Amino acid sequence: MDKIDRELLEKVAQLHKVPAGAFNIRKNGQAQMRQSTKEIEIVPKSSKSGIDIIIKKGVKNKSVHIPVIITLGGFKDLVYNDFYIGDDCDITIIAGCGIHNKTCQDSQHDGIHTFHVGKNSKVRYVEKHYGQGDGSGEKILNPITRVYMKENSQMDFESLQIGGVSSTIRKTYAKLKENCVLNIKENILTTETQYAKTYFKVKLMGKNSKCEVVSHSVAKDDSVQEFVSDVIGESECFAHVECDGILLDRARIVSTPKIDAINKNASLVHEAAIGKIAGEQLIKLMSLGLDQDQAEQVIIKGFLEN
Amino acid sequence: MLKIKNLNYSVEENSMKKDILKDINLTFEDNKLYVITGHNGSGKSTLLKIIMGIVQKSSGQIVLDGEDISNLSITERGRKGICYAFQQPVTFKGLKVKDLLDIAAGQNHNLSQMCDILSKVGLCAKDYINRFLDDKLSGGELKRIELAQALARGGKLNMFDEPEAGIDLWSFENLTSLFDNLKGGITIVVSHQKRILEIADEIILLSDGQVVMQGSGKKMLSLLDDKSCGRLRGN
Ligand SMILES: Nc1ncnc2c1ncn2[C@@H]1O[C@H](COP(=O)(O)OP(=O)(O)OP(=O)(O)O)[C@@H](O)[C@H]1O
Ligand SMILES: [Mg+2]
Numbered sequence: 001m002d003k004i005d006r007e008l009l010e011k012v013a014q015l016h017k018v019p020a021g022a023f024n025i026r027k028n029g030q031a032q033m034r035q036s037t038k039e040i041e042i043v044p045k046s047s048k049s050g051i052d053i054i055i056k057k058g059v060k061n062k063s064v065h066i067p068v069i070i071t072l073g074g075f076k077d078l079v080y081n082d083f084y085i086g087d088d089c090d091i092t093i094i095a096g097c098g099i100h101n102k103t104c105q106d107s108q109h110d111g112i113h114t115f116h117v118g119k120n121s122k123v124r125y126v127e128k129h130y131g132q133g134d135g136s137g138e139k140i141l142n143p144i145t146r147v148y149m150k151e152n153s154q155m156d157f158e159s160l161q162i163g164g165v166s167s168t169i170r171k172t173y174a175k176l177k178e179n180c181v182l183n184i185k186e187n188i189l190t191t192e193t194q195y196a197k198t199y200f201k202v203k204l205m206g207k208n209s210k211c212e213v214v215s216h217s218v219a220k221d222d223s224v225q226e227f228v229s230d231v232i233g234e235s236e237c238f239a240h241v242e243c244d245g246i247l248l249d250r251a252r253i254v255s256t257p258k259i260d261a262i263n264k265n266a267s268l269v270h271e272a273a274i275g276k277i278a279g280e281q282l283i284k285l286m287s288l289g290l291d292q293d294q295a296e297q298v299i300i301k302g303f304l305e306n
Numbered sequence: 307m308l309k310i311k312n313l314n315y316s317v318e319e320n321s322m323k324k325d326i327l328k329d330i331n332l333t334f335e336d337n338k339l340y341v342i343t344g345h346n347g348s349g350k351s352t353l354l355k356i357i358m359g360i361v362q363k364s365s366g367q368i369v370l371d372g373e374d375i376s377n378l379s380i381t382e383r384g385r386k387g388i389c390y391a392f393q394q395p396v397t398f399k400g401l402k403v404k405d406l407l408d409i410a411a412g413q414n415h416n417l418s419q420m421c422d423i424l425s426k427v428g429l430c431a432k433d434y435i436n437r438f439l440d441d442k443l444s445g446g447e448l449k450r451i452e453l454a455q456a457l458a459r460g461g462k463l464n465m466f467d468e469p470e471a472g473i474d475l476w477s478f479e480n481l482t483s484l485f486d487n488l489k490g491g492i493t494i495v496v497s498h499q500k501r502i503l504e505i506a507d508e509i510i511l512l513s514d515g516q517v518v519m520q521g522s523g524k525k526m527l528s529l530l531d532d533k534s535c536g537r538l539r540g541n
Contacts, residue, residue: 244399281398283396284396287360287389289409301400302402302405303398304400305400
């Protein structure tokens with residue numbers, strides 16, 4: 001593992017050393033290092049590229065790291081990862097992909113992740129995307145996440161794009177049974193001519209199921225972002241989708257909400273606010289001694305990190 | 307010392323000139339607490355915003371310690387020690403109370419310093435420093451944090467725009483002692499509250515964009531009896 005590998009792993013998974021517990025590190029389409037534990041088993045798929053992550057019933061306070069890094073130009077990686085999370089678990093899964101591309105050919109990673117979340121289980125899933133390298137080759141990431149939640153389960157999904165990704169289409173599909181809670185937090189930064197599209201489709205099937213989506217995005221330069229959400233309330237349920245975007249320079253953000261309360265007791269809300277940084281926020285910070293650039297940076301940093 | 311000389315501010319409204327501040331001349335001395343009062347819409351906030359540089363004067367001069375600051379930016383005035391606690395506190399998405407206090411002070415505080423500052427405005431640091439400064443905080447909480455920022459900043463010209471708004475009666479004692487303790491620089495408070503008027507060294511009465519009366523706190527208070535004070539509150 002060289003300096004660039006370590007840099008990417010640090011960026012996308014905060015890994016400074018080999019993690020404790022179960023992990024799988026994939027580099028340029030190959031498993032680089034893998035470790036299972038008594039409670040969490042990681043098994044390579046035989047029919048296609050990818051792994052099964054099997055978490056036994058009742059596993060609590062454990063984490064799994066499955067970062068992917070790509071350091072080759074002109075490389076396209078497609079991987080299927082399936083998570084089988086038993087009942088009564090409480091676990092953290094750190095995924096994420098970092099691409100270093102200094103060539104003129106495109107590099108791409110498409111991660112297809114499927115989660116089967118057991119009854120009463122709680123999962124925190126963090127997926128961080130990052131690109132670097134100054135070649136003209138694009139850094140492309142097109143993840144698909146499917147979430148199937150059994151009764152009383154909770155998933156907290158943090159999806160972060162911290163910069164350098166040329167183009168991304170991120171699709172998330174979720175189905176929630178009774179008393180399930182799905183919290184999605186998405187923070188995206190695009191610059192230059194980058195393009196980012198997010199698509200969520202959430203079906204609230206069970207009574208008392210709940211979904212909260214908070215998207216904070218910042219678009220700079222000539223970048224373009226699209227946010228599409230499609231929430232379907234099939235029972236007495238609750239959903240709140242909030243899409244907040246800050247525009248700088250000539251950037252654009254388009255937000256398309258769709259909410260469909262099939263059951264009349266479904267309470268579904270979509271809020272979207274897109275625009276430049278509020279003038280009064282800048283004024284407040286400038287009155288405390290920051291110049292305009294510093295004030296903008298403080299506001300953007302806070303907005304994207306929280 | 308702060309001197310306001312021949313200050314005017316007018317805006318265009320429906321292609322008509324509307325005068326909002328008319329020929330204001332005022333002198334504010336160090337070590338004193340000034341309270342500006344007057345009807346709703348009399349121009350109090352506008353005056354403070356012009357001193358901070360948020361609103362641009364139409365004509366006149368603002369001189370701080372001998373230097374004409376009226377063409378300086380907000381940032382430059384902030385760096386000279388001018389601080390304005392907003393009538394309507396600004397909220398953010400993703401910034402914490404701690405972040406604002408650190409920015410105000412230009413340094414990172416430790417917990418005990420945060421405690422010092424926040425306890426002066428009646429808040430317990432450990433409950434608040436990690437809260438986001440967003441609209442989930444109540445109006446009174448936001449107002450107190452706005453005050454705390456000015457304390458953290460420790461400037462030489464502190465302006466507070468209706469600091470008592472939304473602050474419960476029980477906390478009034480602390481609020482007044484807070485201004486008492488700010489002595490050193492110049493403190494300017496916009497207020498309609500008798501209890502704040504009572505601690506003023508000087509009271510300035512604005513009406514329709516003009517200074518109509520000013521004088522020592524005692525003298526002015528006897529002129530502005532309870533009844534007219536009620537009228538000044540705009541109700
Ligand atoms: N940009 C503007 N355009 C038009 N009118 C303005 C503008 N700014 C201020 N005003 C008017 O100037 C007057 C003074 O406003 P200001 O906010 O200073 O009043 P105030 O004394 O602080 O009132 P309050 O006690 O309600 O806070 C008001 O009538 C207001 O509507
Ligand atoms: Mg006002």
